[in-house]
Amino acid sequence: MAKFEFNLSMDELEKRTNKDYLIKKKFLKADAPEYLALANGDKKALVHLCNAAEILEKINMQLDCKHNLEVKTFLEEESAKGNKQAKLTKILFDAQKGVNAIDTMSNPIRLIKGIDEKLGKGVYPEDLSKEEFHSVLLRMLKEGQVEEVRKILTQRSVVVRKEENLEGIDYIDYFKEDFAKMADELDKASEVSTNADFNEFLKLQATALRKADPMLDAYADKKWATLQDTPLEFTITRENYEDEMTGTIVENEELSNRLKEFDISPIPKDFLGGRVGIINKQGTDALMAIKKYLPTLADNMPYKEEYEQTISADTDAKQTMVDVDMVMASGDVGEYRGGITLAENLPNSDKLSLTIGGGRRNVYHRQIRFISDTKKLQERLDTILDKEQHKYYLDEADHWFTIGHENAHSLGPKESSEKLGKYRNIIEENKADMGSLAFVDLLTELGMYTPEQRLQIIVTTVADNFLKSKPTMSQAHRVRTVMQNKYFADRGGYSITPEGKIHVNIDKAVPIAKEMLAEIIRIQIDGDFNKAEKYVMDNFVWTDNMELIAQKLQKVSKALNGTLETELADKLLKGEI
Numbered sequence: 001m002a003k004f005e006f007n008l009s010m011d012e013l014e015k016r017t018n019k020d021y022l023i024k025k026k027f028l029k030a031d032a033p034e035y036l037a038l039a040n041g042d043k044k045a046l047v048h049l050c051n052a053a054e055i056l057e058k059i060n061m062q063l064d065c066k067h068n069l070e071v072k073t074f075l076e077e078e079s080a081k082g083n084k085q086a087k088l089t090k091i092l093f094d095a096q097k098g099v100n101a102i103d104t105m106s107n108p109i110r111l112i113k114g115i116d117e118k119l120g121k122g123v124y125p126e127d128l129s130k131e132e133f134h135s136v137l138l139r140m141l142k143e144g145q146v147e148e149v150r151k152i153l154t155q156r157s158v159v160v161r162k163e164e165n166l167e168g169i170d171y172i173d174y175f176k177e178d179f180a181k182m183a184d185e186l187d188k189a190s191e192v193s194t195n196a197d198f199n200e201f202l203k204l205q206a207t208a209l210r211k212a213d214p215m216l217d218a219y220a221d222k223k224w225a226t227l228q229d230t231p232l233e234f235t236i237t238r239e240n241y242e243d244e245m246t247g248t249i250v251e252n253e254e255l256s257n258r259l260k261e262f263d264i265s266p267i268p269k270d271f272l273g274g275r276v277g278i279i280n281k282q283g284t285d286a287l288m289a290i291k292k293y294l295p296t297l298a299d300n301m302p303y304k305e306e307y308e309q310t311i312s313a314d315t316d317a318k319q320t321m322v323d324v325d326m327v328m329a330s331g332d333v334g335e336y337r338g339g340i341t342l343a344e345n346l347p348n349s350d351k352l353s354l355t356i357g358g359g360r361r362n363v364y365h366r367q368i369r370f371i372s373d374t375k376k377l378q379e380r381l382d383t384i385l386d387k388e389q390h391k392y393y394l395d396e397a398d399h400w401f402t403i404g405h406e407n408a409h410s411l412g413p414k415e416s417s418e419k420l421g422k423y424r425n426i427i428e429e430n431k432a433d434m435g436s437l438a439f440v441d442l443l444t445e446l447g448m449y450t451p452e453q454r455l456q457i458i459v460t461t462v463a464d465n466f467l468k469s470k471p472t473m474s475q476a477h478r479v480r481t482v483m484q485n486k487y488f489a490d491r492g493g494y495s496i497t498p499e500g501k502i503h504v505n506i507d508k509a510v511p512i513a514k515e516m517l518a519e520i521i522r523i524q525i526d527g528d529f530n531k532a533e534k535y536v537m538d539n540f541v542w543t544d545n546m547e548l549i550a551q552k553l554q555k556v557s558k559a560l561n562g563t564l565e566t567e568l569a570d571k572l573l574k575g576e577i
Helices: 010-016 040-064 068-080 084-096 130-142 146-152 176-192 196-210 214-224 246-251 253-261 281-299 352-356 374-384 387-392 395-408 418-438 440-446 451-464 476-490 506-526 529-539 544-556 567-574
Strands: 022-026 100-102 108-110 157-162 165-170 232-239 271-279 319-331 343-346 360-365 494-496 502-504 561-565
Touching: 010 084, 040 068, 040 176, 040 232, 040 271, 040 319, 040 567, 068 084, 084 100, 084 561, 130 146, 130 165, 130 246, 130 253, 146 157, 146 165, 176 196, 196 214, 196 232, 214 352, 232 319, 232 343, 246 253, 246 418, 271 360, 281 319, 281 360, 281 395, 281 440, 319 567, 343 395, 360 395, 374 544, 387 451, 387 502, 395 418, 395 451, 418 440, 418 451, 418 476, 418 506, 418 529, 440 451, 440 506, 451 502, 451 506, 476 506, 476 529, 476 544, 494 544, 506 529
Parallel strands: 022 561, 319 360
Antiparallel strands: 100 108, 157 165, 232 271, 271 319, 343 360, 494 502
């Protein structure tokens, strides 16, 4: 095995793994009442689901970086020898679930010298440049290798070199042995779990893991999206935020035009995550309150007459929602890279299940969204928010906003705009945010929120948008907040007091959100890359006021990285319970 050279010094490692710099999010413990209350069959099923999620983590590590598994083994062996530098590096590796990441200050973390993050992560050849990628595809098309190119550009393929050409291999075939083991675990879980609907989903998903057929995944996703009253949650997430190589194709006009001739749509590659949890019924019931309003929201979307929606005023809302007490998060779901996912709305618009009549499912992570340190929260408010508006700041209001955000992913144009290339996700995340804020007044009128809750959502949302540093363009979820801050500042959505604190101009927030939402929907409908690029760059501006608040935030929050504590999952995996 290769001998790797550590990139971070001991001083840097000790700093980043110090309790003040390493955020800990605690998932369910072994004695959690939620676990103890489960039927014995569901407890047994959890073991198999955790095993499946662990296998998926191994797969996604390879999609993330071709060196991850080898580095992981190296760190384990060196740690066993008592190498302190390896032990501390492993803490960060386990938190990031890989060798490369970004911290809360948007600085790159490179744990091993010589292993840098690539445009194509681990799904493209490591030495493949953007220019070579484009030229090879063009040549292959000219030589009549159309179906080969189509396979290369599917979201499910791992791309490898084949002599002077490239070849796309479906990830099910590429990781055939590991996926077969996953399937076995899901089958075993389906034999002991107490819920028939959940078991049907597990069997469908197991079948999909044994054969490289996107339609099989679509059937599994379609069933998963219907699950509402199950004791357990298991998800294989397929998100495509990480692949920056595929998005470069729209920058090459000749290549883009040739692909259009053959009706080939390049979609960024999927990265895989696993979620294992126990459904929290009380939390889920609270979430479901918004469902009845979704058709009305769809009917109030900008330019609604110009596109088809997943949800419309004329049809039932195909949207299930669950609040989950988290047991385990693996792969793409559990990567702590500048933060971790609060909730997800899946499947994405580019997934096949929606075309065969499937719906979407919102899953909220209870243990991620809760703020346990109220003292630090108050310090943050004292530092950045006008004191007279502290009464409107509420941690739970961020959760309400997140509910709106996830549901807004289901609103607007049904077909995602692949023509927007690398700006596609940035535009979509902005749509979800503005879709949430723009409808706060309407939902208050309809009785979803009280007038006081309306105030809390607006103030909390605007205040929480400020960051400790300017993000990189690859961070879609953070780039959007900078864009919104610039957009709102230009239109008087907030001001900075003489004391250097944020004052939210409450009555202006919703009209501004509606204006931005309309502009974003227009961009998605038009599918114009240049227009999207201009919109992003015009608004992705780090202003002096943002820097002022960023410096204040840095004084009250030292956190750079984060890690998950998963006592219950660890014991289940080890066979200790």
